[in-house]
Amino acid sequence: MTACSPDKLQFKSIDLTGADYAQGFSLADHNGQLRTLKDFAGKIVVVFFGFTQCPDVCPTTMAEMARIKQLLGPDGDKLQAIFLTVDPERDTPELLKAYMANFDPTFLALRPTMDQLPEVAKDFKIYYKKVEGKTPGSYAMDHSAGSYVFDGKGRVRLYSRYGAGAEALASDIRLLLKNT
Numbered sequence: 001m002t003a004c005s006p007d008k009l010q011f012k013s014i015d016l017t018g019a020d021y022a023q024g025f026s027l028a029d030h031n032g033q034l035r036t037l038k039d040f041a042g043k044i045v046v047v048f049f050g051f052t053q054c055p056d057v058c059p060t061t062m063a064e065m066a067r068i069k070q071l072l073g074p075d076g077d078k079l080q081a082i083f084l085t086v087d088p089e090r091d092t093p094e095l096l097k098a099y100m101a102n103f104d105p106t107f108l109a110l111r112p113t114m115d116q117l118p119e120v121a122k123d124f125k126i127y128y129k130k131v132e133g134k135t136p137g138s139y140a141m142d143h144s145a146g147s148y149v150f151d152g153k154g155r156v157r158l159y160s161r162y163g164a165g166a167e168a169l170a171s172d173i174r175l176l177l178k179n180t
Contacts, residue, residue, distance in 0.1 A: 009175050012168040013149065013158040022047075022124045022148050022156040027084070027110040030096035035082075035110060037154035043080045044173050045150040046160075049126050051087035051141045052099045057162060058083075061147065062103040064166045069104060071170040075177055078152075081107040084120070086128035086143045088112055124148065149173070151180040 009015075016022070024037045025047075037045060046065060050058035065081040072079060083100065085091040088111050091099075096109035112120050121128055126144040133139045145162035149172065157176060160169050 009179060011158055011172045011175060013160040013164065013172050016148075016156050016159050019156050024154065025084070025110065025120060025123075027112050027116065027120070028093075030093045030100060030109040030111065032093060035108065037150060040080045040150075041154065042152045043078050044152060044176050045080045045082060045154075046147050046169075046173075047082045047084055047124075047150070048147045049084045049086050049121075049124070049128065049143055050145075051085055051143070052091050052095055053087065053140070057145045059102075061145070061162065062099075062107070064169070065107065066103045067166040068170045068173065071166060072173060075174070077106075078177060079173060083107065083109040085109060085111050086117065086121070086126075087130075087141050088114055088117060149176070151176050153180055 026034060026036050029035045048061050050061065052058070062081070062083060069076040069079050081104065083096070085096060091111060093111060096111060100107045100109050128141055128143040131140045131142055147160045148156055149158035149160060151157045158172055160172070
């Protein structure tokens with residue numbers, strides 16, 4: 001009956017509290033530093049899977065993350081946006097660093113190795129697939145487009161669908177900040 005309880009937080013995103021997947025990561029960031037969720041204790045961490053050559057979903061999502069940080073005002077420094085590439089073949093650390101700088105200097109990109117990527121994708125239940133392009137050597141990446149949200153204690157709490165809007169996710173983050 002907790003779903004009907006007045007104490008249950010009313011999120012706009014999908015509530016994943018208690019999920020047994022998306023439990024974390026141990027991956028190098030675009031500066032070569034090994035990162036885990038523990039590095040961001042006390043912050044709300046939003047993890048999005050994408051690739052820098054993406055023409056629409058990825059830059060839109062990262063721009064929304066920058067907008068969310070603005071909407072949070074003084075609490076904006078309690079948000080850590082993480083872009084986790086599904087294209088480590090092309091997304092070099094230098095390219096990822098430059099890509100993050102387009103949105104916010106505090107945002108981080110994580111780059112799994114080609115061997116790590118399948119396991120991370122499986123753990124987060126995300127889809128990705130290389131799609132060959134029209135010219136030799138060109139390709140795109142199909143991928144899941146939502147974001148995972150972790151509370152200040154490093155627990156997965158929410159899944160935000162692509163296109164939900166910056167205001168909706170900012171509202172959910174405010175709830176998490178007040179209640180963790």
